[in-house]
Amino acid sequence: MAEHSIVSPLPGTFYRRSAPDAPNYIEVGGAVECGAVIGLIEVMKQFSELHADKTGTLVAFHVEDGDPIEPGQLLAVIESDE
Template sequence: MASIEIISPLPGIFYRRPSPESDAFANEGDQVDNNSVIGLIEVMKQFSDLTADTKGKLIRFCVEDSEPVEPGQVIALIDVEE
């Protein structure tokens, strides 16, 4: 197993759910693939999807919901089969 870092390309606020009442896009332990949305980054009055861009198991979020993030910051770790 190798672990891949999902990084944020944007500064802003990281959200794990599409709206405060909704379920999280993804949880630790979930299987994800290239197109899986794992969160949103809010910046300049726009919300951009953050996708896993890789197939594997989401093992950990490194940022809390609604926390500020900077470009290049690791958001989550994904375990992939080698």
């Protein structure tokens, strides 16, 4: 098994769901497909989707919902067979 880090491509605020009353895109321990949305990054009221770059299991988030983030900051880790 290999671990793959997902880092922020830009500064902003990280969200794990599309709206306050919506479920999280994915939970820790959940299966994730390559290209699946795992969160949103909001910059000045514009939202960009954050996608998984590997198929596997989401083993950790390193930020909480609503946390401010910086470019290059580690956001999540996926474990995969690749």
